[in-house]
Amino acid sequence: MTAASFVWKNIARNRRRTLLTVLSIGLSLFLLSTLMTVLTELRRESPEGDQHLRLVVRRASSLGDPLPEAYLDKLRRVPGVRLVHTLSWFGGIYVDERTFFANFACDPETLFPMWNENHIPPEQLAAFKKERTAAVAGRKLAERFKWRLGDTITLKGTIYPLDLDFTLRGIYTGLDETAFFFHHAYLEEALERPGKVGTFWLKAATAADVPRIAERVDAMFKNSDAETKTETERAFQLGFVAMLGNIKTLIASISSVVVFTILLVTANTMAMAIRERAREIAVLKTLGFGRGRILGLLMGESAVIALAGGILGTGGARLFYSVVDVWKHTKGFFPIFIVEPSTILLGLGLALAIGLASAALPAYRVSQQTIAQALRRTG
């Protein structure tokens, strides 16, 4: 009998207990994967495209206040700037609050060159550019409301005192397929031309230009009526996450509690299993098995159980979140929610460590017992 088959026999001995333990660990690891994915998604970087070249210019005082449209020409002339794009949060509501999604007024000419990780068929792009009331939507967004090209979509303004009607002319694909874009000129016209822009987006020619551009732009508008704050797209995103509060601490503390719970459950199972087998272990010793060997067999058993739970939990989470539309259920909060392979690996590593740790104490105690002590004890 090999060591592996010995471990397996023991695992299969009390199937109900093994199953319950695996399920319990699995649920905890499912939860842990979810929490870790929340952190990953809040800090997700775009793997393709020019994210590292993009900068956001906004009003220094607050994001709530707009910038003058006239800044556009000045920004275009800043050395190292390849592209300037305007983007204003419209914050309109479709049907009612529960169906909220992100919607922006933008410059249709520069939208796709700026976010070159997003793709749209050329004929749809041409149609979008041509018509003032045209709009484009992400694939996921269009699917959610079963929109087809040519549909009329009305957004009720919350920040602006007006409702706007749009005709859907394009559906784009990319990493985040949940936003809605329309012509800035259409909004300006409806508002009787206030000449305001929420944010300007810049694309630098090279990564080396990025810090220089940020300094230059902010210096340019220093002491003007509308001072600017320019930062990289990444810093801008992380700034938003920081505003949500101390999510990292919250998730870290919950996660550590979850890990500790798994440890308790596994340790309890192993302790019960080992106690029941005290006499058998004594027999093994009589047969000449060393302490280290016995310890190894017991820890192996516990590691297999914990790993099984780990595979169930992390794999289950991966599968679950690929089927469930998290974007819809979190009211647009998480446009993307993917349990990454790195998260799965981390989860499995944790499960393995917990498995080994939880068998250590009871297994050590039993391996230290003398044969006579163990044989005398009654189960």
Add this chain to the structure above:
Amino acid sequence: MAVPLAYNFRNLRVRAFSTVMTVLSVGLVVAVFIGVMALARGLEEALVTTGEPLNVVVLRQGSQVETSSAVRREALQVIQYLPGVATDAAGTPLTSPEVIVLLNLPKRADGQGANVLVRGLRAKGLALRPQVRLVQGRPFRQGLREVIVGRPVAERFQNAGLGGTLRFGRSQWKVVGVFEAGRTAFGSEVWTDAGELADDFDRADYSSVLLRAENTAALRAIVQRIESDQRLHLKAQAEPEYYAEQTKTAGPIKILGSFMAVLMAIGASFAVMNTMYAAVARRSREIGVLRVLGFRPGSILLSFLVESVLLALVGGLVGCLLALPIHGLTTGTMNFRTFSEIAFAFRITPDLLLRGLGFSLVMGALGGFLPARLASRQPMVETLREE
């Protein structure tokens, strides 16, 4: 006849290791549940306690919050002379036209920016909010670019303490006072003179108007008058209602809390089940003896179920104790409606603790039922014959 409770207590003590492990697993689940719910509760309470029952908030039609609202100056003339608006001792109507600006200020903790709501108002605005009390310094004076700040703002943001200087708009603003606003959302705001704030941010319109109604009947009439006046394009709402709507911000936290609690609870009830199955297995002879003594299978089932529930309840108590220290801890998050930071404290209320205990009871019952049923169905004679 029921099996005495003392039997269950003794059994829990005999299997000390398993009991402690199981109690702790249940306890941790309850602690997480209470902790997350206390977070949501604190946030909700900060918003719910903010409104005064007779105050009315007037906003632009279609806007949901003051930060995105605008009320024309002409409209104020109409609003303040509506019948039913309360007056002060001098006989002038108690209406407060206010200017709201969102500011991005760096936090003390990490230098990261967060949005803070700046409210421009006049003396009547202060009079309409009796829950706000100056605890340090003095009120702001007109024409000097002075501000007063809520205590959480003073504590959480750079240069926002008494004597500090905030730079926004076109000026430097001196912090001359710190106010206490109970647990309300006003504590997360910066207050200054309405005219100066409007000047610095080129605001021609007010953001909102707050007014006091004479009584509840007058309040309803005023709301109706404002909403039905087509020229105004305004909407009116009782102040408590306005803030209650914002409690939706706590929704995602509650969903997260329930989701985690349910998952962890199922996991923990499996752990309880394991422990109880082991208990039944080890005590099969005892069960046989109990049966011989005349206890019915129903009594055995009940006895094991009670033992399991006891185990979980102790866990629930431990969980409550573990969660208690977070009560009163202050934290902040973004209010998604106003887009500004709101500071609040974790709040553990007795009913939350009771819910935690109830939760542990359910875990105990779920985990204990199957093992208890197994115990009650064991054949009497064979169990006694076992070694």
